[in-house]
Amino acid sequence: MATLSSFLRATVTRVVAESPDARTFVLTPHDGPISYRAGQFCTFRVTVGGTALYRSYSMSSAPETDTELMTTVxxxxxxxxxxxxxxxxxAGDEVELSKAAGRFCLRDTEVALLGFSGGSGITPILSLTKAALASTTRRVRLLCADRDRASMLFDDALADLVTHYPGRLEVVRHLDSESGFLTPAAIRDFVGADTDGDHYICGPEAFMELVEKAVPGPGVVFSERFAPANAAPAVDSSAPQDDSGGTVTVILNRKKREVPRKAGETLLESARRGGLAPPFSCEQGNCATCIAKVVSGHATMRHNDALTDDEVADGYVLTCQAVPDTTDLTVDYE
Incomplete structure (x- = not known):
């Protein structure tokens, strides 16, 4: 097990106000450029009130078009x-961030790319748009939903791309303040004849569910969320159980679930089996999205490229990598 944090340090070279409540942070990593793909994210580690907190934010830059690394919050x-x-x-401050992770990326195809964004969900969609326009011949069509005009992000950047790629990029802005909430019919109208396109969806959960249900087939759907849409089905107590013995207790959002321990199952898998919807993202031990604290018992991580030795000593684990090695264990997603 590796317990040396792989978080990198970077200097904030500029802070760009994208809207009254959104900022783009332009970053210069201390050890040279970070390798990433358009649509991916980094997890930031910040200390607030003496407590280390982790959050994942997508890049708004793309390696095909930008020499600087940018993330928008x-x-x-x-x-x-x-x-x-x-x-x-x-500007001038230092931040800690993980290596890039995520699978919300372009696939090798020439079908149309349709992006659906709600609010700040435009961040990875912009990254994908830049990459697709610069490195392929694909048409790109975006449906961007925002609360009002003041909330719109990257309006100038998208307008510049439309000018630079005439006939290949279409941007449709939907404002709730002017047109009401987006409807399934409006989504289907936007898709039009591009039913076989690649559909990339990012935004608030309700927005993503709306679009996922509305887009017609047979196009491929990619959704970017840092937690699952729905809880996994609760464990069937009548089904045969593993003979490992013991219990895994998971606490999440004031809910407590107890499931029989299964040999080789991670804490994240146990939480899902118990009907909970814990946060996760990379499932490779890199991003710390799934961090939780073992409050009783002990678990060993298969891989850890996110937590420091001190955090591990305090009982924190990456639940996507942590497997119980005591009969009973309790883990709390604080």
Whole structure:
């Protein structure tokens, strides 16, 4: 097990106000450029009130078109990390971030790319748009939903791309303040004849579910979320259980679930089996999205490229990598 954090340090070279409640942070990593693909994210580690917190933010830059690494963060009610970053970080400050991760990326195809974004969900969609236009001959069509004009992100950047790639990029802006909430019929009208396109969806959960249900087939759908849409089905207590013995207790959002321990099963898998929807993303031990604290018992991580030795000593684990090695264990997603 590796317990040396692989988080990297970077200097914030510029902070760009994209809207009253969104900022783009332009970053210069200390050890040279970070390798990433358009549509991926990095996990940031910040200390707020003496507590280390982790949040994943997508890149708004693309390696095909940008020499600088950029990530865009939007203020959200109660957002401990996003609000702290917007209110606190200035040019010249240093931040910690993980290696890039995520599978919300372009595939090797020439079908049309259709992007559906809600609010700050435009961030990875912009990255994918830049990459597709610069490195392929694909048509790109975007449906961007925002609360109102003041909330719109990257309007100038998208307008510039439309000018630079005439006939290949179409951007449709939907404003709730002017047209009401987006409807399934409007989504199907937007798709039109591009039913076989690749559909990339990112935004608030309700927005993503709306689009996922509305887009017609047979196109491939890619959705970017840092937690699953729905809880896994609760464990069937009448089904045969593993003979490992013991119990895994998972606490998440004030809910507690107990499931029989299964040999070789990670804590993340146990939580899902118990009907919970814990946060996760890379499932490779790199991003810390799935961090939780073992409050009783012990678990060993198969791989850890995110947590420091001190955090591991305090009981924190990456639940996508942690396997119980005591009969009973309790883990709390604080």
């Amino acid at each position: 939007k203020r959200v009610p109660g957002g401990a990390v996003s609000n702290w970053m917007i209110d606190t970080i200035s």
